[in-house]
Amino acid sequence: MQRSRGFPGIGDVKLFLKYFHLTLKVTLQYKFDRSLIAAAVLIRELSGVIxxxxxxNRFVEIRGWDINEVLFLYSFLFLSYSLFVFFFTGIRDFEDLVYSGEFDRYLVRPVGILFQVVASRVDYTAALGHGVLGIILLRSTASQLQIEWTAGQIGFYLVMLMGGALIQASIFMLASSFCFWTVKVTNLRNMLFFNSRKIAAYPLSFYPGIIQKVLIFVMPFGFVNYFPAQFYLEKPEMDVYWKGMVFLNPLVAAVMFGIVFLVWKQGLRRYSSTGNALY
Incomplete structure (x- = not known):
């Protein structure tokens, strides 16, 4: 019983891939519809970029940042969010699982509960829409910034994307954990994640100290894009921060997920069914 509430073992990898295969088959049953949704996501996010x-474009630069450098930050956000929504859609949509009563079925299966939540859903359309835009921004801005992609720089970028995806998953999981007490957490989720993400799209130096501290120590979006980007941009404003913060993304992701997982387990102990499973 304890294992059913923890992390999946190595033997669950095949089952995990099976879940993904099944969700992909469901998605491909409606190719045209899903393609339109992916295009709509791309256009929606692209409109904000435009x-x-x-x-x-009205300014040569703002506080030492030009447009390509700001859009380079955006590429981290879009690509890491694409990975997040590909692997952690179940956490993003956890409120729906609890409210509908579908989550009750996970409790009686001999498989890790968090594993089931993560593996049960994949939002291919959102992952594709954000991913395509992120790649476009990365390619265009990296060439303008004359970034030379060595094996080390490519590896660093990929590690930062994975860490950024896990940080975002942790923030969503924190909001989702409150479903065990309140069921509906839409407003909390929007406040913790989407509002913070909008602010984090711009350099930390644009904001007063209190906002910077929130994006570093509370909702650590600064480690999703701002600090990893400094590995390539080497902006002088980084002198006010410890240089090692550029490399802390994986550690922040691991520590934050560990802390949030404890909140998740505590909430799981207090969970009681919503009674909607038969409807």
Whole structure:
């Protein structure tokens, strides 16, 4: 019983891949519809980028940042979110699982509960829409910034993306954990994640000290894009921070997920069914 509430073992990898295969088959049953949704996600996010470009084009640079450097930060956000939504859609949509009563079925299966939540859903359309835009931004800005991609730089970027995805998953999981007490957490989720993500799209130096501290120590989006980007940009403003923060993304991701997992386990002990499973 204890194992059913913890992390999946190595033997669950095949089952995990089976879940992904099944969700992909369901997605491909409606190819045209899913393609339109992916295109809509891409256009929605692209419209925000275009507005940003139109605003920033009025200035050569803002506080030492030009438009390509700001959009380079955006590439981290979009690509890491694409990975997050590909692997952790179940955490993103956990409120729906609890409210509908579907989560009750996970409790009686001899498989890790968190494993089931993570593996049960994949949002391919959102992953594709954000991923395509992230790649476009990365390619265009990296060439303008004259970043030379060595094996080490590519490896660093990929590690930072995975860490960024786990940080975002942890923030979502923190909000989702409150479903065990309140069921509906839409407003809390929007406040913790989406509002913080909007702020983190811009350099930390644009904000007063209190906002910077929130994005570093509370909702650590600074480690999703700002600090990893300094590995390539080497902005002088980094002198006010410890240089090692550029490399802390994986550690922050691991520590934050560990802390949030304890909150998750505590909430799971207090969970009682919503009674909607038969409806």
């Amino acid at each position: 507005i940003l470009i139109l605003l920033l």
